[in-house]
Amino acid sequence: MIQKSKYKDILGLNRRNQEYIRPYNPPSAKRIADNKILTKRVLAKEGIKTPEVYKLIRSKQQLKFLDWESLPKSFVIKPNQGTGGNGIIVFFGKKKGELAWIRPSGDIMTKNDIILHIENILDGRFSMGNRKDIAIFEERVKTDPLLKQYSYRGVPDIRVICFNGVPIMAMTRIPTKRSDGTANLHSGAICVGIDIATGITTYAMQMNTSSPLSDIYEDIETTQDLAENKVLSGIHIPDWDRILEIALKCQRVSKLGYIGVDIALDAEHGPIVFELNARPGLGIQVANKAGLRWRLEKVKDVEVKGIKHGIRLAKNIFGGEVEESIETISGRKVVTINEKVLVYNNKRKGKKEPEKEVARAFMDTGVLTSRMSEAFANRVGFLNTTKYFNSLNVPKKFNSLKDAQEYIDSNVKNLTLEENIKRVAKIVDGEDVKVRPVVEVKVKISGEVKDIEAVIIEDSEYHLIIGRDELKGYLIDTTKTFRN
Amino acid sequence: MNYSPFTTWIIEHGVQEKTLELFVAITIIATIVSLFRYIFGTKSYGIYAPIILAIAYSYTGLKYGLAITLVVILVSLLSHAVTKKIRMHYITRIAINYCLLSIGIISFMIVINELRLGLENMVSVPPLALISIAVLSDFFIKQFIQKSLKTSVGTLVGTVLVATVGWFVITRDYVATYAINNLWIVPILIFANLLIGQFKGLRLKDYFRFKSVLKEKNDDTKK
Numbered sequence A: 001m002i003q004k005s006k007y008k009d010i011l012g013l014n015r016r017n018q019e020y021i022r023p024y025n026p027p028s029a030k031r032i033a034d035n036k037i038l039t040k041r042v043l044a045k046e047g048i049k050t051p052e053v054y055k056l057i058r059s060k061q062q063l064k065f066l067d068w069e070s071l072p073k074s075f076v077i078k079p080n081q082g083t084g085g086n087g088i089i090v091f092f093g094k095k096k097g098e099l100a101w102i103r104p105s106g107d108i109m110t111k112n113d114i115i116l117h118i119e120n121i122l123d124g125r126f127s128m129g130n131r132k133d134i135a136i137f138e139e140r141v142k143t144d145p146l147l148k149q150y151s152y153r154g155v156p157d158i159r160v161i162c163f164n165g166v167p168i169m170a171m172t173r174i175p176t177k178r179s180d181g182t183a184n185l186h187s188g189a190i191c192v193g194i195d196i197a198t199g200i201t202t203y204a205m206q207m208n209t210s211s212p213l214s215d216i217y218e219d220i221e222t223t224q225d226l227a228e229n230k231v232l233s234g235i236h237i238p239d240w241d242r243i244l245e246i247a248l249k250c251q252r253v254s255k256l257g258y259i260g261v262d263i264a265l266d267a268e269h270g271p272i273v274f275e276l277n278a279r280p281g282l283g284i285q286v287a288n289k290a291g292l293r294w295r296l297e298k299v300k301d302v303e304v305k306g307i308k309h310g311i312r313l314a315k316n317i318f319g320g321e322v323e324e325s326i327e328t329i330s331g332r333k334v335v336t337i338n339e340k341v342l343v344y345n346n347k348r349k350g351k352k353e354p355e356k357e358v359a360r361a362f363m364d365t366g367v368l369t370s371r372m373s374e375a376f377a378n379r380v381g382f383l384n385t386t387k388y389f390n391s392l393n394v395p396k397k398f399n400s401l402k403d404a405q406e407y408i409d410s411n412v413k414n415l416t417l418e419e420n421i422k423r424v425a426k427i428v429d430g431e432d433v434k435v436r437p438v439v440e441v442k443v444k445i446s447g448e449v450k451d452i453e454a455v456i457i458e459d460s461e462y463h464l465i466i467g468r469d470e471l472k473g474y475l476i477d478t479t480k481t482f483r484n
Numbered sequence B: 001m002n003y004s005p006f007t008t009w010i011i012e013h014g015v016q017e018k019t020l021e022l023f024v025a026i027t028i029i030a031t032i033v034s035l036f037r038y039i040f041g042t043k044s045y046g047i048y049a050p051i052i053l054a055i056a057y058s059y060t061g062l063k064y065g066l067a068i069t070l071v072v073i074l075v076s077l078l079s080h081a082v083t084k085k086i087r088m089h090y091i092t093r094i095a096i097n098y099c100l101l102s103i104g105i106i107s108f109m110i111v112i113n114e115l116r117l118g119l120e121n122m123v124s125v126p127p128l129a130l131i132s133i134a135v136l137s138d139f140f141i142k143q144f145i146q147k148s149l150k151t152s153v154g155t156l157v158g159t160v161l162v163a164t165v166g167w168f169v170i171t172r173d174y175v176a177t178y179a180i181n182n183l184w185i186v187p188i189l190i191f192a193n194l195l196i197g198q199f200k201g202l203r204l205k206d207y208f209r210f211k212s213v214l215k216e217k218n219d220d221t222k223k
Helices: A013-024 A027-033 A036-045 A058-066 A111-123 A242-254 A284-288 A293-299 A306-319 A321-329 A372-390 A401-415 B005-012 B017-040 B048-060 B063-085 B088-114 B120-124 B127-134 B134-145 B149-171 B173-181 B185-197 B203-210 B211-222
Strands: A053-057 A075-079 A089-091 A100-102 A108-112 A135-138 A157-163 A166-174 A190-194 A201-207 A217-220 A258-266 A270-277 A331-338 A340-343 A355-363 A368-371 A419-427 A432-445 A448-457 A463-466 A476-477
Touching: A013 A258, A013 A331, A013 A401, A027 A036, A027 A242, A036 A053, A036 A270, A075 A111, A075 A166, A075 B048, A108 A111, A108 B063, A111 A135, A111 B088, A157 A242, A166 A242, A166 A284, A166 A293, A166 A306, A166 B203, A190 A419, A242 A258, A242 A270, A242 A306, A270 A331, A284 B211, A293 A306, A306 B211, A331 A340, A340 A372, A340 A463, A355 A372, A355 A432, A368 A372, A372 A419, A372 A432, A372 A448, A401 A419, A401 A432, A419 A448, B005 B017, B017 B048, B017 B149, B017 B173, B017 B185, B048 B063, B048 B127, B048 B134, B063 B088, B063 B127, B063 B134, B063 B149, B088 B120, B088 B127, B088 B134, B127 B134, B134 B149, B149 B173
Parallel strands: A331 A476, A355 A463, A368 A448
Antiparallel strands: A053 A135, A075 A089, A075 A135, A100 A108, A157 A166, A157 A258, A166 A190, A190 A201, A201 A217, A258 A270, A340 A355, A340 A432, A368 A463, A419 A432, A432 A448
């Protein structure tokens, strides 16, 4: 059963419009985002790169005098006030000796076809409210080689949603054969969620064409129509911090409180802003399998001191999807090298004693059996055990493992007489060989409760050292080594 | 028919009975459209198309109305399939569509006259209602050209669904009689729209759209 409270995490169209777009996006700011030429001018003032404009066609008269010979081999035609990618045509080659250009699908458009398309743009066929429009001849972005290998001919873009100076959520849209090389999700482009902290892709989705409802996505794991399909999760988006920084700069300069910034990675120029969106769609939640609403509410009243602060906040609050997604893909849980775990009290008497204690644990693949410090063992119900073992006057150290084993063999009955001692183990502690008791203790690691065997050692920096025996089924994240 | 004093007063002051009925019907259908849009998430071609369609259906009857709608859409698709191969301006393309539509509807009426097909009373369908339904073609083709066939068909289904619900409500005798005699329902409908206008919750459709997000969150709670 889906819990009602979970619905509250999702941002729907009604709330997006009423709580975020209307109050935070003033009409003057929306005008900038809805006008690509104006957007370019405003962003240029801030030093943010956008695709270069070759020509602007404002009227049919101007179109008549267009110097077709001067157009480059590859370019893009866009309506200035187009919506949802409508009316955008990409040309990536020119037919030799003719005034005809080649589209990603292989279709050829002659000069006359292009004139007709531009006339339709000028007539307002693709613009909001069918208003008269301007046609833009623009530079075709040359995709960064890393993302290029996932894309079918077109240019993948990265959408970052920012609110109140904080990047909230991100995804990349990858063109496919079905989408005819465009990054339009409704045409069949793939959307892949991005972990905001690391810039690593998480879940991949594609719109389900067989569903009678629109906007219904299905999970996919790899690209769909390349000669060699590739896994879409785990891609590390290059220049991630710079992308977030550019997205926030765009927000600042456009004065849109709630914004979607579309950024492409150009092979030569790096991150380059495609367009600003004053009404970004909600499909990004599906790509990230996470709700936007709680994220927006989390940063609503935060005082963000600058771009770096905004990025830091986003990484701290919203990062971590990658760990979860690795769990989903590999079936393994991710633990940090220094992890706080819960240890259940072995002999809880009455309510005065806590049921469980928080322990500082160190994940150590260098030891086989886990270890627990004596002081901590006493706290969690093994006081009698340590007292008993210490009363046995076992030598503090042995010369060799062989000596230790011989000692164990000859005293095993006596050494394991106490009820909690399961066995005794010979261990190497520093340079000394020791014989120590082994007990069974219930612990909760990364949400999972399990009984583990632990050698009680005399002293340790950590309450617990989790050994190889217990680390099967976990991935250790070493990037957070010094978190404590 | 005996009307309430207020309704009688309006009729006596230059408003035809039929006109009053029609405008009250518009307030009801408009509210149904906003309810479907913001609570259920049903897409329609704006608010104008479903209102006109519902009223047209009330003149044609649902059976005839849906049959004409189907013809309009099929002829529009055919017209688009033919004209998309010809290089021409956008408005001329739409104009050709209307020409073909006129031919198509007239031909359809002739075919029905010959073959009946259970639509014997087609001849008595008011021409203005026919034209009102034909307007749907413009909305349909525009979205088809700008977006995709799937999107446009989806919106068409939404529009026809909302119009059918509107038709059903306004053609119930007790609703019509009650509404015309209790004109205070108009401010009530305005208030209902104010409430719908404030609604920030998820639309019914969002629950399907974001099912995968909710499912994922639910799985997390199990861990």
